[in-house]
Amino acid sequence: MNDNETTFNTIFKDLKTSLRLAKNNLLSYFLAELGMALILGVIFAVVSIPIISLVVLTGPHDWATMGPIMMEWAQNNPWAIGGVGLMFLIPIASLFLIVVGSIFGMSKEVVETGETKAESAFSWLRHNFLTFAGTGVMLTLVIIVPQVIVGGAISIAMNYQVPVLVSQILSVASFVYTFITVALCAMVFPAVVNGKGVQEAFKESFTLATKRFDRVFGLITAIFVFFVLLFSPAIVWRLLVGSNPAMALNPASIAVRIYSGIAGILTLLLILPMTIISFVKVYHDLTGGEVFEGAKPDIPMV
Secondary structure, three states: OOOOOOOHHHHHHHHHHHHHHHHHOHHHHHHHHHHHHHHHHHHHHHHHHHHHHHHHHOOHHHHHHHHHHHHHHHHHOHHHHHHHHHHHHHHHHHHHHHHHHHHHHHHHHHHHHOOOOOHHHHHHHHHOHHHHHHHHHHHHHHHHHHHHHHHHHHHHHOOOOOOHHHHHHHHHHHHHHHHHHHHHOOOHHHHHHOOOOHHHHHHHHHHHHHHOHHHHHHHHHHHHHHHHHHOHHHHHHHHHHOOOHHHOOOHHHHHHHHHHHHHHHHHHHHHHHHHHHHHHHHHHHHHOOOOOOOOOOOOOOO
């Protein structure tokens, strides 16, 4: 078989190997994710101090007076409100992606050596904060912001009364756009943690995604299908019963919720690390990087 040929077996091996590596480093990833969550919590707490102070220092009378004025201004200036919203959205999304970049750094060590430590995430965060921040801003601008602008513009144009059909079309278009842009940008963080600058990383990711379309888009498709299958009981149950409150205490509904909770925990502990490791592994495979070759005990995917 040609080395450049991608088959189902190739993608399956990528996921299987990544799952094995994630399992072998489960504790490190758990502690790193916990630490990154705490860092995010502290940052958001610090940022929210001025807002909380404003609320505390102003009395109910002030808010009762300003409320109608602010509401009227917002209704008359929807584009300005949208701009303010983007000013909050971009740094928040970028901040989340900064800590994701740290997990990619850990995963580079896993792909190369088969192991890592939780403190590696903090080291990557400390030494690459600005690079990760720039990458996060660019990813937000490419993947998220265009969808927000288009959706907001259509909502404003229709006086905030978007028909169901238009909403469904927007949902499909949003999914397709997200899928394509995520695939095109899938190799950005792997390139960054391998020493590339932000601009060079995006260029290389786009090149790999187009030249090795089968490998990159195949991986994204496999991960999407994996998540759909993992949460299929909840998806099917939701489609069957909707949001009927009468079904809340139904034994089947309780079983689905318990399963979904377990699936969510597995996602945090294993599936998300597996996903990130698979991105880094594929990047190393496509660029000739080092890939750990150790003992490979079988891990059934089903």
